[in-house]
Amino acid sequence: MPTFRHGKNSRLFISTIDASSLFNEMTMSHSVDTAETTVFGKDDRTYITGQRDGTFSASGFIDATTAGTGDPFAKLRNALGSTSLLQITAVPGAPGGSTITAGSMCHMGAGVVTGFETAAPAMGVVTAKFDAHLSDRYDIGRILYAPGAARNSTIAGTAVDSGVVAGTTRGGASHFHITQAGTAGLTSVTVKTQHSSANSVWADVHTFTSTSTGVSRVASTGTIKRYVRGTISAVSGTTPAVRVAIAFARRGSVA
């Protein structure tokens, strides 16, 4: 019996922004180029695959309550023409509500912003829309840790079981989004992805240490054992209330 997800609980992390409360629709497209190989004598066309590609778009409403560095749309507008990529983690129909259930499927990529659009209808809400073209790998992975509340102490997230007893062999990519660092400053926080063969001993896969809000996308090759999880450690500062989203994608045929 399939378990369907309603889109209402979808979540979206863009760089250091938890943009979930700003958007109400998003589309994640994955595709691959095809090159035709049809030769004389064939009644049907044949193709081989080329490079994978991906795009992302989201639309919602302009938040006009903040300005300057607090403007959540500034990153999107400023990204137009920038050489920097925007790191995107999109969780369609995220189960768990404000705290996303570990293991929820997500789309993970870093993209060039190709468009930012604002519309102001006379009889409607001012809307915003942005589009991105993903650069390099557009992964499909799993949320490891994305709580609704901020944290100020160490925690190990719930283990996510791939079901592959021997683990997977093509490496993986981690996304870390620190979207809140605390009102009086954060001295340091370390976030990690870890893997384990039997949900017992956990070995670091990727690590990101930051002293403020920040974002990191890390990929590596090699074996990823059956279980993965996210952790927060070394949280220090006056009021280190950090809000973190951690996701991991296995590369190969298992997400």
Next chain:
Amino acid sequence: MAVKKGAAVSGPWRVLVGLNYPPNETRAEVGDIVNDLPAADAAWLLEQGLIESPNLTVEASS
């Protein structure tokens, strides 16, 4: 002295990648020498090159 891959071995171990392990999420950083890793996990950690014996090297079985 070399240890065959998959052979039953025990610590101490030199940690080559940061580890958390039971009980109580004990943390070991790179370079630490530990004696209390769960024995059942030593095999995969050795195979992955995440730990090594301070005195032994691991070779693939023939």
